[in-house]
Amino acid sequence: MYRTIANIAKRFFTDAQIYKYGFNWSPMYKRSTGKIIEVSDDLHYVKIKIPLSWKNRNYVGSMFGGSMLSATDPIYMIQLINILGDAYVVWDKAATIKYRRPATSTVYCEFVFTTEEIRQIKLNISKKGEIDITKNPNIITKDSTVIAKLSKTIYVADKTFYKEKRKLNT
Template sequence: MTPARLRRFMNLWPPFLFAGIRVLEIAGDWRHARVALRRHWYNRNYVGTHFGGSLFAMTDPFWMILTMQCLGREYIVWDKAGEIEFVAPGRADVFADFRIDEAMLAEIRAATANGEKYLRWCETPVVTANGEVIARVRKQIYVRRKREASAPRTDGATRDDAS
């Protein structure tokens, strides 16, 4: 799947569509994504601010997806945990940016080189257009190099013979 196709799919995906969440961009190299949550009557809470579940949902899959795509098929990547800190009432449209750099990928590759699992926390501020922080979201991803990609075969066969 291409980043553009995933963006279009996610914008039609009912949990995002009906919460007012829009994926604005997924970079062609899978290193960046930008998401918006528009404020509507149907995604406000009892006191008229953004519903906390929508704020969390707008950040939910992106660290896992971007990391998985950047590392490639030799790795297993899952969401492991998440937390959100509400900083200020959300009374305007809000945005979240996700960026993966080479240092993060090198850290993960080094930690998983021998097949060990690695747990990494990734942080994302949710901000208004003028930069006011509304919430801070932390997601923990689980990463492990697949066994067949990290361990040598003990039966004398090569990976190509295993098909």
């Protein structure tokens, strides 16, 4: 459903606008309490904020850790799907979060892919058919204090390779 809506919206809006407002208006993402505040035109950079509010405040008054994880979880996968295009399959494979200190105010997280990383991803997939990518962003406060360290593993494959692999595993 979301992909269909995005394809229709491409007639009127840029990819960056669709990415930002699509996430922010999506009921699935709104429940995480996260909000996308910045997206580069090429989608290689995304910044989110997660404000501390009554919706995500835990028993001891700091931010519920699940809110931080859910607000950060889908970003890289959808970012890569849009950057790489329809010739690739992209799936979230694993996520871990290590909390360093309680979040007692709004926190932020940046998701970055360099042009070189994207080139390397495509090159590695052309050689191997599939790869896992691990990204390690931090959730930080306004003054750059690290609240939590994330580790996201994303599976990326050539679509033809992926279809053949699934046939063999059925």
